[in-house]
Structure formats: C-alpha cells, structure tokens
Amino acid sequence: MTIDERIARAEEALKPVFARIDENEEACTKRVLDAFREHGVAVRHFAPTLGYGYDDIGRDTLAAIWADLFGAEAAIVRPSIASGTAALSLTLFGLTRPGEHILSATGTPYDTLLDVIGSGEGEPVPGSLREMGVSYSQVELTADGKIDLEAVERALQPNTTLVIAQRSRGYAWRPSLMPEAFAPLAEMLHTRHPGVRLMVDNCYGEFVCDTEPTHHGADVCVGSLIKNPGGGLAPTGGYMAGTREAIDRISWRITAPGIGLEVGSYAASYQPFYQGLFMAPHTVAQALKTACLVARVFEDMGRTTTPPSDEPRADIIQAIRLETPENLIRFCQGIQMASPVDSMALPEPWDMPGYADQVIMAAGTFVSGASIELSADGPMRPPYTAYMQGALTYMHGKLALKSALKHMGL
Numbered sequence: 001m002t003i004d005e006r007i008a009r010a011e012e013a014l015k016p017v018f019a020r021i022d023e024n025e026e027a028c029t030k031r032v033l034d035a036f037r038e039h040g041v042a043v044r045h046f047a048p049t050l051g052y053g054y055d056d057i058g059r060d061t062l063a064a065i066w067a068d069l070f071g072a073e074a075a076i077v078r079p080s081i082a083s084g085t086a087a088l089s090l091t092l093f094g095l096t097r098p099g100e101h102i103l104s105a106t107g108t109p110y111d112t113l114l115d116v117i118g119s120g121e122g123e124p125v126p127g128s129l130r131e132m133g134v135s136y137s138q139v140e141l142t143a144d145g146k147i148d149l150e151a152v153e154r155a156l157q158p159n160t161t162l163v164i165a166q167r168s169r170g171y172a173w174r175p176s177l178m179p180e181a182f183a184p185l186a187e188m189l190h191t192r193h194p195g196v197r198l199m200v201d202n203c204y205g206e207f208v209c210d211t212e213p214t215h216h217g218a219d220v221c222v223g224s225l226i227k228n229p230g231g232g233l234a235p236t237g238g239y240m241a242g243t244r245e246a247i248d249r250i251s252w253r254i255t256a257p258g259i260g261l262e263v264g265s266y267a268a269s270y271q272p273f274y275q276g277l278f279m280a281p282h283t284v285a286q287a288l289k290t291a292c293l294v295a296r297v298f299e300d301m302g303r304t305t306t307p308p309s310d311e312p313r314a315d316i317i318q319a320i321r322l323e324t325p326e327n328l329i330r331f332c333q334g335i336q337m338a339s340p341v342d343s344m345a346l347p348e349p350w351d352m353p354g355y356a357d358q359v360i361m362a363a364g365t366f367v368s369g370a371s372i373e374l375s376a377d378g379p380m381r382p383p384y385t386a387y388m389q390g391a392l393t394y395m396h397g398k399l400a401l402k403s404a405l406k407h408m409g410l
C-alpha cells in the first residue's frame, strides 16, 4: 500500500472520531465566545502597559475570562510566568509553608518538578521546597491507571496541606486522566480533610474536553500558554485558575505579599493572548486529529499506541512504540524535515542533562519550545517510543506524517 493509501484508509476509519473532536471544538469555542462577550472584549483590552501596570485592563480582563472558562473564582494569566514549570513552582511555593507536606496522587510528577520539590536523598536542591522545610511523598496510580483513593487517603499526613495530581500522561506510558476523574479525590479531600487543597497540573489538557478539573472540584489548575490554551499564538506565559483563596496565596509569589495582582505590566500587546485563547479550541482539535491519524496509521501497521486512535482523550499527547532505534530516529527526522521552521536541521540523539538515556527531539516551531506546535521526541531505549503532540493545522500534521513514513522507508 502507498503512503497516500494508508492515510486515506486511516482517515476513512477515523470519521466518527473526528466527528467527536468537532463536537468538542464547537462546545469549547462556544464557551470561549460566550466569555469574550460576557466581558465585552474590545480593542482597548489589547493595549500595552508600562511600569507598575496599575489597573491594566487587558491583564485583568484576560484573567477574569480565564476564571469563567475554568469554572473558577479567580485566575492569574501572565506573560511574566516563564513556563509551565514556573507556573507550577509558583503554585507549590504559594500553597505550602515550612513544616507542611505535599502528596502526589498520580505517582512521579513531571521531570522538571523534581528539582522544585527537591525530592530524593542527600543535600536538598538549593531553593527547592525541601530546602524550605516542605516534605513530599507520592502514591502510585492503580494498575489500570486510576487514582487510588484509598491509598491517597492512607498516605495523608497530619501536616499534608496540598495534594497534587497530573492530568496528562506526560512522557510516561500511562493513561491520561479525564477532568471528571478528579471529582472523587476532590470530594474526599474537601469533605473528610478540610484544609487540604488539590492542585492539578493541567498541561496539555486544556480544551481537549468540554470541562477542566476545576469544574470537578480541583482547587487550582495550572498550565502553560505555549501549550493548548495559547492557541499557538501566545508568545510566552503561564496561568493558574482556582479558588479565590488559593489564587490570592499564589499571587503573593507572583509579585509580593500585600501587592499581589495589582501590579504587572506588559509592554507588548495582549492581543496574541486573546486571539490565542479564541483559537485554542480549534488548534487543540487540529492537534487531536493529527494525533489520531498518526496513531491509526501505525496501528494499521501493527504498532502499539497509547492512547489507541479511537479512545476518548484527555490530553494531546500520542505515544507510539516504534520498536527500533532506527525507526525512532527516522520518525523524528521525518517530522523535522516537514517543519515550517528549521526544516534543514537533522535531529540526532543526544545526552540531555538529567536524563539517563539519550533523547532525540524534533521541533520546528515559530514560538521556541511551543509544544502545541507539532513536535516529537523520545528516549533512546526499548521499546523506542515516540511521543508526539501538537500541530497548528491538521494538514501540516498529515504532511509531516507522510514525510516521516517516507523517511522511515514505509
């Protein structure tokens, strides 16, 4: 079968899946549009500000819209938050005090959080939560990838004040969690352990479903603007959405105690953040369709994928077991060759700091590091799994898949 035939066959099979994605895009677009109308978004909201940024209407309205979209009381949405990790770090430091304990309900958190938490033996990582006297432990997901409520409750300590959970699979071979999967955990904590808050790392999850974890009881959701909710247009930034009380606490870390969200200017325009948010449900749908197509084509060739192409999704990440080092390298190279930016770069496996195995990465993005744009990577170890996510347009995703299949000699 030719590559074009393989893709046509996969697209035919995916029609009902794509219809479901369209339905979700419509529902999410409606929510965004309703929020924009509710808050009377107008050209004046895009204006840059300088200095302290008192009464910055662009900044404050964007945060108010975000809170509405997340079914939250308040939100922080700022270009000054450097990354998703920075947003998560600000949140963890904001919501804990020395002597308190953080419990992860979804096993090991995302790699970059390990230094923030400072978990592990020996001297604490300088600046980490552990150095500040905040302790940490974790509970694994059940064998079928669910939150183990009983184990979480047993692992709560008298000084536990924050339970953290990660919605996305990240770079692990585990299922992602649907927004509603956090409801029983939130309810258990709120009814039986008042004073313990629930934070969800929502990276890669926004607009994949019609609701977010905050709609189901999470006290705060945190994420990056160069992933889903920036719609591919936001140039940088991060967000938190949650209860007024949690957001207030985090706001002291964003600027200073006593000042909170009153200050913070942005000398460029807020327009890409608004337009990016408006585009986000569509962009996420493009990324989801790309992920389904890639999964389906490789499934048709006998490869194992997670999630499978027809399974309901909670994030935009697609993992494919490629089984050989050559396959993984050529897949990533083929994706890179079809990138709009840096198509001339040929990725090779390299020793990335902090990783045990070599890693190969393909990304040719307009916004540096933006993984709502098409990117693929994987660690050079069996079963040579490629993790891919993003695509601003489905057509780019499809053409990049063709390029990868061709480069793999399939």
Ligand SMILES: *Cc1c(COP(=O)(O)O)cnc(C)c1O
Pocket: 083, 084, 085, 086, 110, 112, 166, 168, 170, 201, 203, 204, 224
């Ligand atoms: C991307 C990501 C982060 C960290 O975000 P950066 O912007 O890369 O710092 C944290 N958690 C999850 C699940 C992520 O996908």
